[in-house]
Amino acid sequence: MSNTAWETLSNQAVATAGIVYFLALVVYLAEWASLRQPAADRELVGAGAAVAEPEQPRTDRTAFLGRLGILLTAIAVLAHLVGLVGRGMAADPNRVPWGNMYEFTLSGTFVVGLLYVVLYRRFGLGWMGPLVVGFVVATLMVAVIWLYDAVAPLTEALNSPWLVIHVVSAVIATGAFTLGGIASIMYLVRMRAERRAEAAGRELSPWLARVPQLDALDRLAYRVHAFAFPVWTFAVLITGPIWAHEAWSRYWNWDPKEVWAFITWVVYAGYLHARATAGWKGRKAALLALVGMATLWFNFIGINYFSTTSQHAYAAERVVP
Amino acid sequence: MTTPPETGRRPGELTARELGRWAWRQITSMRTALLLLLLLALAAIPGSVIPQADVDSLAVTRWKDEHPKLTPVYEKLDLFSVYSSPWFSAVYLLLVLSLVGCIIPRLLVYYRALRAQPPAAPRHLTRMPVHASYSTGQAPADVLDRARTVLGRRHRLRASGHGDDFVAAERGHLREAGNLVFHLSLLIVLAGVAMGSLWGYQGGVILVQGTTFSNNLTQYDDFKPGGLFRQGQMKNFRFTVDEFSVDWLEEGPRFGQARKFEAGLTYRVGDGKPQTYDLRVNHPLEVDGTDVFLIGHGYAPVITVRDGTGQVVCTGPTVFLPRDASFLSYGVVKCNDAKPGRIGLDGLFFPSFDMRDGNPVTVFGDDRNPTLSMLAYTGDLGLDDGSSQSVYVLDKSDATPITKADGKPLRVDLQPGDTVELPDGLGSVTFERVDPWIRVQISQTPGKGIALLGVILALVGLCCSLFIRPRRVWVRAVPADDGSGTRVEVAVLDRSGNGETDEVLAAVLDQLQDQPEIVRQS
Ligand code: HEM
Numbered sequence: 065m066s067n068t069a070w071e072t073l074s075n076q077a078v079a080t081a082g083i084v085y086f087l088a089l090v091v092y093l094a095e096w097a098s099l100r101q102p103a104a105d106r107e108l109v110g111a112g113a114a115v116a117e118p119e120q121p122r123t124d125r126t127a128f129l130g131r132l133g134i135l136l137t138a139i140a141v142l143a144h145l146v147g148l149v150g151r152g153m154a155a156d157p158n159r160v161p162w163g164n165m166y167e168f169t170l171s172g173t174f175v176v177g178l179l180y181v182v183l184y185r186r187f188g189l190g191w192m193g194p195l196v197v198g199f200v201v202a203t204l205m206v207a208v209i210w211l212y213d214a215v216a217p218l219t220e221a222l223n224s225p226w227l228v229i230h231v232v233s234a235v236i237a238t239g240a241f242t243l244g245g246i247a248s249i250m251y252l253v254r255m256r257a258e259r260r261a262e263a264a265g266r267e268l269s270p271w272l273a274r275v276p277q278l279d280a281l282d283r284l285a286y287r288v289h290a291f292a293f294p295v296w297t298f299a300v301l302i303t304g305p306i307w308a309h310e311a312w313s314r315y316w317n318w319d320p321k322e323v324w325a326f327i328t329w330v331v332y333a334g335y336l337h338a339r340a341t342a343g344w345k346g347r348k349a350a351l352l353a354l355v356g357m358a359t360l361w362f363n364f365i366g367i368n369y370f371s372t373t374s375q376h377a378y379a380a381e382r383v384v385p
Numbered sequence: 386m387t388t389p390p391e392t393g394r395r396p397g398e399l400t401a402r403e404l405g406r407w408a409w410r411q412i413t414s415m416r417t418a419l420l421l422l423l424l425l426a427l428a429a430i431p432g433s434v435i436p437q438a439d440v441d442s443l444a445v446t447r448w449k450d451e452h453p454k455l456t457p458v459y460e461k462l463d464l465f466s467v468y469s470s471p472w473f474s475a476v477y478l479l480l481v482l483s484l485v486g487c488i489i490p491r492l493l494v495y496y497r498a499l500r501a502q503p504p505a506a507p508r509h510l511t512r513m514p515v516h517a518s519y520s521t522g523q524a525p526a527d528v529l530d531r532a533r534t535v536l537g538r539r540h541r542l543r544a545s546g547h548g549d550d551f552v553a554a555e556r557g558h559l560r561e562a563g564n565l566v567f568h569l570s571l572l573i574v575l576a577g578v579a580m581g582s583l584w585g586y587q588g589g590v591i592l593v594q595g596t597t598f599s600n601n602l603t604q605y606d607d608f609k610p611g612g613l614f615r616q617g618q619m620k621n622f623r624f625t626v627d628e629f630s631v632d633w634l635e636e637g638p639r640f641g642q643a644r645k646f647e648a649g650l651t652y653r654v655g656d657g658k659p660q661t662y663d664l665r666v667n668h669p670l671e672v673d674g675t676d677v678f679l680i681g682h683g684y685a686p687v688i689t690v691r692d693g694t695g696q697v698v699c700t701g702p703t704v705f706l707p708r709d710a711s712f713l714s715y716g717v718v719k720c721n722d723a724k725p726g727r728i729g730l731d732g733l734f735f736p737s738f739d740m741r742d743g744n745p746v747t748v749f750g751d752d753r754n755p756t757l758s759m760l761a762y763t764g765d766l767g768l769d770d771g772s773s774q775s776v777y778v779l780d781k782s783d784a785t786p787i788t789k790a791d792g793k794p795l796r797v798d799l800q801p802g803d804t805v806e807l808p809d810g811l812g813s814v815t816f817e818r819v820d821p822w823i824r825v826q827i828s829q830t831p832g833k834g835i836a837l838l839g840v841i842l843a844l845v846g847l848c849c850s851l852f853i854r855p856r857r858v859w860v861r862a863v864p865a866d867d868g869s870g871t872r873v874e875v876a877v878l879d880r881s882g883n884g885e886t887d888e889v890l891a892a893v894l895d896q897l898q899d900q901p902e903i904v905r906q907s
């Protein structure tokens with residue numbers, strides 16, 4: 065296949081992925097809507113059933129929509145993968161698909177989707193579907209509309225095996241932090257809704273009732289963050305400096321991208337501390353996790369527009385000397 | 386909180402000692418650590434938006450020019466060197482203090498815990514948050530035996546005392562060890578980084594193809610030593626830039642981008658025999674603990690100037706600095722000894738010259754159509770007042786532009802091999818050829834291995850700390866109250882608060898017997 069054919073394939077695959085993600089989103093929303101129909105055997109909230117499966121007993125239709133949703137998501141993730149591989153194959157010489165922001169965003173969202181599909185069963189993530197897929201669709205749209213860049217060879221500094229390790233780990237951590245962040249958001253949302261419901265003597269809305277209980281959410285968020293944090297440490301504080309040392313002669317240069325990676329690291333260290341500190345558990349810890357996610361995505365996309373001194377200006381070549 | 390001892394003082398009064406203790410407790414508390422961490426994150430932000438002298442001094446100068454009012458304020462606040470400023474240092478030093486204060490007591494506690502037996506079973510296992518109980522026909526001793534085998538596989542068991550009616554098991558000591566290793570490793574990293582900034586150095590030099598560099602201070606263009614740098618630590622080596630080559634992209638969206646920079650070097654350590662190395666981006670040369678990096682390249686037109694007497698007064702490659710990614714470059718020639726008048730030239734070098742819409746441009750970075758376009762000056766070139774001058778700047782404030790007969794400034798436009806005669810018998814300028822130059826960065830970073838070891842240790846410790854679940858399991862077997870068989874109670878305590886205790890409990894019960902009657906309270 066020629067390079068242009070690969071590039072076309074990649075673009076089409078990304079478009080397909082976008083459409084299928086969107087379909088998945090629609091199905092998930094339909095699933096949510098079907099939950100609204102009163103289910104006779106729904107549990108009351110706060111009735112001390114902390115250990116039971118958070119999933120509600122579900123009607124056939126809901127279950128079917130849920131299965132269809134995850135199936136569509138999995139198909140979209142596959143198409144997404146084809147899009148990524150196509151980008152790499154379209155370049156001459158072939159390379160990893162991380163030459164510019166478009167490709168980084170493509171990879172980041174891919175990992176979010178992939179992790180979701182992989183962890184779906186293990187952590188019972190069905191309830192997260194619409195949020196994850198909504199996030200992925202929105203970010204993909206931003207990538208395609210604003211960040212798109214034609215396939216091009218890597219700039220020389222990016223041409224290193226350390227880049228592969230560094231970026232793989234950074235992108236995996238970014239995906240995982242994002243999933244953890246979604247869990248933390250739901251923690252806050254559900255906490256608020258529970259308070260309100262209690263004050264008004266109402267039940268939780270059906271789709272919130274489907275979200276796991278607060279302590280389960282908190283634990284889920286912690287576990288995902290606890291997975292992501294060492295990976296981020298590896299990416300930012302080990303492979304990043306090694307690569308920077310090879311390419312730029314200084315392993316740590318307080319370059320804006322590095323600064324924000326460091327800030328993200330410190331904030332998440334704060335999150336882990338917060339979870340172990342009385343008075344910070346729960347709500348404040350969840351808020352910290354969201355601050356962490358904000359710094360993460362700001363660094364991923366925002367800093368490129370904000371700072372002109374970053375050597376991590378992927379698209380533009382650094383003017384020498 | 387302990388209540389203060391009874392004294393004659395009013396409540397709320399503290400002695401200096403108590404105050405000290407109180408302060409120490411505050412500093413080493415988890416909450417302080419947390420707040421300091423957040424403060425550190427906050428303190429790091431300004432340095433990412435304001436240009437930093439260490440990172441890009443050019444950007445700092447530009448910023449200062451654009452904001453004359455803010456500059457003095459920012460300078461007072463060290464905002465151009467945030468990461469070495471007293472206030473930033475204060476935050477992380479406080480954090481280190483807090484860390485040390487936190488770790489040392491925990492080390493002692495850990496040491497004692499390591500040597501201690503798993504604690505005995507609480508009297509009422511059924512009051513533990515996660516527990517279960519069931520009745521069985523087996524004798525208590527058999528149940529306990531079975532519990533020992535089951536738990537002994539993956540737990541440390543408490544030595545059984547005479548008449549014990551329980552088994553106590555514990556696992557996951559490595560979690561706390563990992564946590565301690567992680568926090569201690571942060572200190573190692575800090576030590577490594579500090580070594581680098583105290584004893585390290587960084588220097589840069591531009592070398593034209595064919596020239597030789599010997600590693601001593603006088604040869605560097607710029608040199609940034611650490612605070613405790615001594616000249617004696619510079620290693621004795623030299624290298625020659627034999628050849629430099631670049632690949633230029635001639636098609637595609639990155640048209641004109643350069644790739645595959647490669648500088649062939651011949652180097653010698655001390656009096657050793659010469660060796661060769663292909664210096665490339667991402668492939669530094671390491672000589673005896675000193676690293677040599679290729680970080681830039683450009684063009685050095687070889688310009689020869691003859692003065693009015695026909696004497697060669699300037700010759701050789703002149704380094705021109707690229708202004709942008711198209712390698713349009715700027716350079717200066719100063720010929721001090723020219724007679725009857727000094728000759729100065731400044732202007733542009735176009736690697737691939739072309740006229741586009743009446744404007745001179747370079748259409749490519751490669752030297753396909755090398756062209757010089759310079760203006761010539763004579764008279765006072767500012768070389769006499771003894772102040773040192775950059776070789777890249779021509780002081781034209783007192784110089785006289787050399788003009789043509791019609792009074793317009795003389796533009797010296799040359800291609801390789803061309804010569805231009807200067808008017809009034811001042812001399813001539815010849816453009817011989819173009820040589821490439823490379824910019825190398827040479828640095829010693831002592832402690833980088835220590836810092837790396839530190840982060841790796843930290844990562845290992847972190848993983849232990851995050852993924853090992855410390856827990857205690859107790860099994861008690863006593864004759865049932867009604868005399869029929871044995872009553873077995875099992876309790877699980879997860880000390881990290883994050884484990885799946887229910888699953889652990891279920892697994893233990895499973896292994897102990899078949900059909901438990903689980904009673905739980907959460
Ligand atoms: C230099 C800055 C620090 C960083 C980057 C940092 C980072 C971390 C991280 C990532 C964890 C999570 C690992 C785990 O959960 O076991 C942690 C846990 C912990 N840190 Fe720190 N820490 C710092 C300073 C401190 C200080 C000053 C203290 C003392 C007050 C402290 C006490 C603790 C404790 C007690 C835990 C265990 C929490 C638990 O049981 O989950 N740390 N720290």
